[in-house]
Amino acid sequence: MGPGPAAPDEALYDLCIGQPGRFAKRSNATLRLTDEGIDYALEGRSGLRPYSGLKAVRIQLFSPAPHLSALIQLDFIKGWPLIVHSSTLDGQIAKGRGRTFVAFVTDLHRRLSPQDRARIVFRRGFSPVRHLVITIGAVVIAVPAFGLLLLALVGQVPIGQAIWPGIPGALLAAGFLNLAFWSRPGRYDPERLPDGLWPRS
Known part of the structure; x- marks a missing residue:
């Protein structure tokens, strides 16, 4: 009650x-x-x-x-x-x-x-440890995703092969970075x- x-x-x-x-x-x-x-x-x-x-x-x-x-x-x-x-x-x-x-x-x-x-x-x-884990996770996702898109822009990788894994990965990384920014300890x-x-x- x-x-x-x-x-x-x-x-x-x-x-x-x-x-x-x-x-x-x-x-x-x-x-x-x-x-x-x-x-x-x-x-x-x-x-x-x-x-x-x-x-x-x-x-x-x-x-x-x-x-x-x-x-x-x-x-x-x-x-x-x-x-x-x-x-x-x-x-x-x-x-x-x-x-x-x-x-x-x-x-x-x-x-x-x-x-x-x-x-x-x-x-x-977040606590400092949890915030660090989220930030590292965002960077781990962001580096290959944005790297793949960059390679496509300079012609090293076909655009069709870069868009499908690159854009979702970049959006996911951006979401984690946004959360890390707003939830900094x-x-x-x-x-x-x-x-x-x-x-x-």
């Missing part, structure tokens, strides 16, 4: 939540933000998780522009992290869900006390949220 009706100083957000792990189960949930913490229900467990127990926040782009999908991961001193997605249960981008996600993230940061903001680590993008100021990681739906 999820949170009940919101009090005047509270706000409710219907979003998709989950826990870390590639195959972790997601659930639709109503999250209640209060001045003390986040109240939600997941897999039969419910309760208030106070901001005082929050140790780190990460905002991360999950798919590149123009179909922006994002998530925010909240790491607590005790218990599992909470991941809130802007997409649906099956990873689709639903109209209006992005605006709800942005409102939730903005409201969450607004409710943090100055002491919490000074203590919590605010990160953006770093820190952000909780007073100035990173606009480049907002979903547009």
Whole structure:
């Protein structure tokens, strides 16, 4: 059972939540933000998780522009992290869900006390290791793809033989590079949220 009706100083957000792990189960949930913490229900467990127990926040782009999908991961001193997605249960981008996600993230940061903001680590993008893997993968795909197209332009390879493997490879590499650019690791100021990681739906 999820949170009940919101009090005047509270706000409710219907979003998709989950826990870390590639195959972790997601659930639709109503999250209640209060001045003390986040109240939600997941897999039969419910309760208030106070901001005082929050140790780190990460905002991360999950798919590149123009179909922006994002998530925010909240790491607590005790218990599992909470991941809130802007997409649906099956990873689709639903109209209006992005605006709800942005409102939730903005409201969450607004409710943090100055002491919490000074203590919590605010990160953006992928972890450095994951970002490096994505960047290397993009380069590995891009070099032969663009090289093949270049050879076709100078007449070293027939154009017909270069187009089919070259263009899809170049587009795939461009997508990975775009994701690597928008999801580069770093820190952000909780007073100035990173606009480049907002979903547009």
